[in-house]
Amino acid sequence: MTTLLRPVGNLTDGEVESVLQAAIAAPSLHNSQPWLFRCTDRTIELRADPERMLPASDPDRRETLLACGAALLNLRIAIGALGSAVDLRLLPDPADRDLLAILRPEGFARVTPHDQRLARAIRQRHTSRRPFLDEPVPPELCAEMRRAARTEQSWLATVAPAQQSRLRDILAEAHRVQQQDPQFRAEFEAWTARTGDSSDGVPLRSAGIRPAPQDVWTMRDFGTGSAPERRPGKEFESDPLVAVIGSFHDLPLAQLNAGQAMQRVLLTATAGGLASSFMSQVIEVPSARAELRGLLGGALWPQTVLRLGYGSPAPPTPRRRLDEVLSVD
């Protein structure tokens, strides 16, 4: 246990450690882990780390806020699973845009079996870039994921089969735009296909298999050419479930909530036996995002795009140590 830890509100130092470990298990763009935590006697603060923003892929820091929103949701779920209530303030200081949330664990909360399932899913969830089975996701699980997004003031839209060929074109165009941008490519290559001992970035073993050109619409090549080649019979699914998490406006509060919704959907999917990965190229390229917005009706703002299905387990990715992301008042 790091010596920085001590009790916060009604949590013991050991419980503080376990809820912070849950927070940093959250997904983040290229495993950049753009979060910082500060503990006082009564509160846990969550901050965005401006030094860990990825300027070529995420110049508006939307994906930074999504990742921090995911870490925040993990914190809330992990605290709740210990039987503690949480008082939560989002973006509490307009003069300090990196201060994203203040959590005050106090009072008691009833723990339901559903809360416990989601808490267990925090450590079971890993991004899977391998092919999924061509087996449809049951409508009840889709409905549960929709409810999960709504719980966090966001929405989840699934892309209808009739819209998939249009989405395929938008994604292929987004991919082409990014490949033509030398800054994007340099950043992508610096953060992915890592082989050494690194506590951040995406390891080569997490790249899955090398996508063929026709797979580019669902999968970016996270092995940057070095991942094992696809074997016959291991094709990517032809009709994946593509889910878009969106928000009612496009301000930081909506992006933070969309990150919480994304994580609640991912945990619900994991608890329901689904694997998941992301298709962010369509959000990162502004013209593609505008087209996706139009495809979904034009009223709401797409924040992240997920691919969901039944697949093989994916390996965990590394995380920085708690003492690298934690300060104590």
Ligand SMILES: Cc1cc2nc3c(=O)[nH]c(=O)nc-3n(C[C@H](O)[C@H](O)[C@H](O)COP(=O)(O)O)c2cc1C
């Ligand atoms: C906002 C955001 C965008 C992401 N975009 C992609 C993506 O486009 N493609 C992909 O394969 N993974 C994407 N990821 C997944 C991250 O690479 C992954 O979360 C990170 O490597 C940590 O691994 P884990 O999810 O297995 O814990 C994204 C994650 C987040 C939070």
